[in-house]
Amino acid sequence: MLGRIARFGANMHLVTDLTDPQNQEVYALWDQLADFSVGDSDAALTHLLSALRTMLSARNVLWGVLVRLPSPKRADPLLGWRPRLVRVLDPIPVVAASVQKQYETLWSNKVDLSQILSMSGDEPFRVRLLFEALPPEWFAGEHYRRHYLDVGFADSISVRIALNADVRIRLFVFRDGQSPRFTPQDAQRLGFAMRALRWFHREQLLSHGLLIANAPLTPAERKVLLALLDGHTEKHIAQKLDQSPNTTHFHVKAIYAKFGVSNRSALAALWLGKLR
Known part of the structure; x- marks a missing residue:
C-alpha cells in the first residue's frame, strides 16, 4: 500500500486476500484519504463517509467524537462519556433533529440502553451489529421507533475507536427498511476499513484543536x-x-x-x- 501505510501498518491484525475486489476497494479508499491535504480535513471526512455509504449500500453515516468528562457524576450510566463533535453525511432536517434530541437526552435521566451499551467497555476497537448488541424487546421501544424508524432507518453497524483514554471516535452506518439487514461480513468489512484509520481520525481531531490543544479552536x-x-x-x-x-x-x-x-x-x- 501507498500513502499512510507506515502509520496504519501497526494497526493491521487481519489476514486478507490482497486480490479480493472488496479489499481492493478498501485499499483504494485508504490511498485516497492519504492524498488529501491536512488543510482539507472536512473534505476528507466527507469522502470517507460517502465511500462507506457506497461500500455498504447504506442510507446514511454518522461520525462523532466522544470525550470523557473530567469529573463525571457517580451514578452517571455513561461513565462520563459525551459527544464533542458530530458529523452526519446527509443531515436532512429529520435526522438532524433526531441527533439533537439524542444529545439532549444524554444529559438527562432518560438515557437509553443503546446509549449505555455504546459507551460501556474499554476495548480499543469494537464493531457491533445493532441486532446482535440489543435485546429483541428494545426494538419495540420508543428509542428505536423515534431515532430509527421515524427517520427512515432500520438497522446499523457501529464502530468505536479509542484514540486515547479520554477520546473515542464513534461511527454509525445506517440502512433503511427496504434493504436487508447488515451481516457479520458487512461488519467485518467495515471494521477492516476503519481499523487502519487511527491516523486519519487523529488528524481530524487535531484540526478541531482536540487531543493536543489546551482548548478547542474557535x-x-x-x-x-x-x-x-x-x-x-x-x-x-x-x-x-x-x-x-x-x-x-x-x-x-x-x-x-x-x-x-x-x-x-x-x-x-x-x-x-x-x-x-
Missing part, C-alpha cells in the same frame, strides 16, 4: 489553522478569509498558544506525530 481559528497547514502565508490567509492582517496574526498566535508551539514548523510536526 470556528475562526480553525479556518486560519487549515490555511496554515496548507502552506498559505498570513497575508494570503487574511485575503482569503476577508479579514485584516492584524486579525489573522492574532488568530495565528492564539493557535500556537493553544497547541503549545511557537512556529508553523512545530505546528505541522503535530500532524506527523513528532511532538507529544
Whole structure:
C-alpha cells in the first residue's frame, strides 16, 4: 500500500486476500484519504463517509467524537462519556433533529440502553451489529421507533475507536427498511476499513484543536489553522478569509498558544506525530 501505510501498518491484525475486489476497494479508499491535504480535513471526512455509504449500500453515516468528562457524576450510566463533535453525511432536517434530541437526552435521566451499551467497555476497537448488541424487546421501544424508524432507518453497524483514554471516535452506518439487514461480513468489512484509520481520525481531531490543544479552536481559528497547514502565508490567509492582517496574526498566535508551539514548523510536526 501507498500513502499512510507506515502509520496504519501497526494497526493491521487481519489476514486478507490482497486480490479480493472488496479489499481492493478498501485499499483504494485508504490511498485516497492519504492524498488529501491536512488543510482539507472536512473534505476528507466527507469522502470517507460517502465511500462507506457506497461500500455498504447504506442510507446514511454518522461520525462523532466522544470525550470523557473530567469529573463525571457517580451514578452517571455513561461513565462520563459525551459527544464533542458530530458529523452526519446527509443531515436532512429529520435526522438532524433526531441527533439533537439524542444529545439532549444524554444529559438527562432518560438515557437509553443503546446509549449505555455504546459507551460501556474499554476495548480499543469494537464493531457491533445493532441486532446482535440489543435485546429483541428494545426494538419495540420508543428509542428505536423515534431515532430509527421515524427517520427512515432500520438497522446499523457501529464502530468505536479509542484514540486515547479520554477520546473515542464513534461511527454509525445506517440502512433503511427496504434493504436487508447488515451481516457479520458487512461488519467485518467495515471494521477492516476503519481499523487502519487511527491516523486519519487523529488528524481530524487535531484540526478541531482536540487531543493536543489546551482548548478547542474557535470556528475562526480553525479556518486560519487549515490555511496554515496548507502552506498559505498570513497575508494570503487574511485575503482569503476577508479579514485584516492584524486579525489573522492574532488568530495565528492564539493557535500556537493553544497547541503549545511557537512556529508553523512545530505546528505541522503535530500532524506527523513528532511532538507529544
